Amino acid sequence: MNPLELTRARPGAARTVTFDGRPLTALPGQSVAAALWAAGVTAWRSTRGAGRPRGVFCGIGVCFDCLVTVNGVPNQRACLVPVRPGDVIRTQEGTGRDDG
């Protein structure tokens, strides 16, 4: 059993996105975070202090732990932003703005 089977989901055609250059398939309607989880990815940010990995924590847009860079725009909440075909998703380092 998986969630798609459980809810008898018939999603639209899968789309391709990249995560740190690696192609992934994502389902339409999913958030960036859901698409990454579905691909087995749980971390996509490293903190600006200790450089530690982070991913989803609160899942509802409150904690800002899941910040990610999508199509060059940093500090997007992966749990809120819907995934779009061709999205270029990158691990966000620090502030996401070319920290030296």
Add this chain to the structure above:
Amino acid sequence: MAEGPRLAVVGAGPAGLAAALAAAARGVRVTLVAAAEQAGGQFYRQPAAALGAARPQALHHQWRTWERLRAGLGRHLATGRLTHLTDHHVWCVAADPVSGTFGVHALRGPAQEEGVTVRADAVLLATGGYERVLPFPGWTLPGVVTAGGAQAMLKGGLVLPGRTAVVAGSGPLLLPVATGLVTAGARVAALVESAGPAALLRRAPALAAQPGKLAEGAGYAARLLRHGVRTLPGHTVVAAHGTDRLEAVTVAALGREGHLRPGSARRIRCDTLAVGHGMLPHTDLAETLGCTLSGTAVRVDDEQRTDVPGVWAAGEATGVGGAELALAEGHIAGCSAAARLHGSAPAPRRSAAAARARRRLREFATALDAAFEPPAGWAGRLPDDTVVCRCEEVTAGEVRRAVDPLGAGDLRTVKLLSRAGMGWCQGRMCAPAVAGLAGCPLTAGRRPFARPVPLGVLAGLPDTEAGPPDAD
């Protein structure tokens, strides 16, 4: 175009929907302003339409109530009496003393980069709540998520965080989360609840007064049993282990005074930990409007009015109590707002049933709160090197040093002296832990911006807002 007074309802969860439907049915033009793409809030969170889920109810509870709300929403949308602004993230509600109206300022779209202002004659805040998580070593590892977060990702994105989960913490949310995960195909290695059977028994009379609620809990428990899920009451997560992601947790039994029972620690392998210790209300918009708070919730009267004229509040924002209570409060608030906007008082008979339900459910919530209070001594056990403020990476030791020797004794001063609470989430995640470490009461923070706002949006605010600057 519909006519009549305008009410802006912020939030489309159970409280906001019930309020919007009640007000729209009573001749008010309602604008429902909500962050999600679909109505439902956290409790009735729906999968995106594009996922084509034929049976989303397999992950839900009280589905019939949802169908009724959804049908009501559809009817009022069709007549034009109700407008539903989705993907509108409200960052501030401001009263305009000159015109006597309110400006609801929101950011539009998932990127939240475009500003938009909705005007209304009255505002109803149904902003819901978010989860409280008390820290422990390893709680920042990827794979550790809030219990509500795991549920939201499952209901909304139809995804699981991993294969083997431990569900832990305290409170009534843990049972449905564990049940949801296991039904959707995850293995739940353990359900770890810090409240022991004794704490629940002490509240038994108040809890037993709600047979429906108890049956609901028993239903979840039976399903977990069928799936062979081990439940560990009176236990707590001591640490999460892993280098770059979660690999295991250590749990231990709690003694009566909150100490860990020697020799009770055990390690459980898992790739997911869904953890939560109850909920906290979203009060930022109300606080900025000048509404009085009591503790961490917005204070309201019998009609769900705040003490600021023209501002109502309902649901978790006025005190955490669950979806059923939110529905009752929302209905009462919507009826009151409609009556007051038409210059009359609400007829008590029309919402008598809701008022009875509200009283009963608030009593139940109070009993639950007492039964599921955080385990004693958790703050003292926290090692100095554990990160407490996830955004600014402030450790427990740094918070303790802000208290002694630097002299902080409240949340604001700890923040100023340690940076705990200064980051992206503005202390929403760490405030309970900081309060515990500093030994001060948890109070609602002051956050004039309920969410981060691009400076370009601030610079482009309409001129008319609140007129020219006031001067003495």
Add this chain to the structure above:
Amino acid sequence: MVGAACALYAARTGLDVRVVDRGPVAGGTTGAGEGNLLVSDKGPGPELDLALMSARLWAALADELGTAIEYEPKGGLVVASAPAALTALRDFAAGQRGAGVTAVPVGADRLPELEPHLAPAMAGGVHYPQDAQVMPALAAARLLRASGARMHVGHTVTGVLRAAGGTVYGVRTDRGDIHAPAVVNAAGTWGGDLAALAGVRLPVLPRRGFVLVTEPLPRMVRHKVYAADYVADVASDSAALRTSPVVEGTAAGPVLIGATRERVGFDRSLSLPAVRALAAGAIGLFPFLERVRALRTYAGFRPYLPDHLPAIGPDPRAPGLFHACGHEGAGIGLATGTGQLLAQALTGKTPELDPAPFRPERFDTDGGDVR
């Protein structure tokens, strides 16, 4: 902050010091400040002399306390967008140089070297290497700790004890009396209320300011940067909203944008016109800020006196009472010099600066005794 500096310098002269505050450390205007240590916004006169003295003392404290107070001698950069404003700015800077300020004219072509992200098409500017910054709450807490003073935080002063002859001999608090031959009024914006408890008049009034704090950024703003209009706003007597923001990066990452000036009493409620003006001014200086997010905003209340100078020194109307308040928006910067002058007054030493312009009783026309 001013109280902490008074405690530190008084303790260093050997006095036994107790600090009484009804709130927590840095609970008033200090906690809402940006930590500006500015000489650049002051024209020749007593305030500038105090600022220069304070700047030297801050630098010495920074050597002692290290990074704990986040002292950054980053320097200030004042820019003018139009040639007329630049001429006025250069004239102002020439006067400051005469008073001992280092003020280096910067041509338009050299501005990008100092601030790579500054808006293009500025007419020019002046660089002030003596401007610096501290994190005010940390500075207050660290100075208090370094002073070794006994702390009575959370204790409210309810009265000033005066003997039959009028001499001040301590304070009454909600938790008992504290006897002392000298009482220093460092109550900031509430300094007028404390003076009234001693029966003397000190017309301190609040001037509200909002500060915007952005998301954490890499160092994209290197100095304290503001437009030449700022100096005119600081000196202004207008009650209405005035904004010419000071934009600066911080060690911790966020950019601070402050601050508005309005006289609206102690009203803390959010003013959208104020934050709109701050945001617009900051984007005018640094266009990249348009898409940067503000995480929070907060208000503080600057304590101002009618002539925009602080009250520092003994009060002849109430022997034993000393004042150190009314620094308006410069209290962090002027704290060290104020503390030093106060310590000199407490111990009967010759003050380093002429105390006359700061006399607390200077606003009296009728003796000032309100009892």
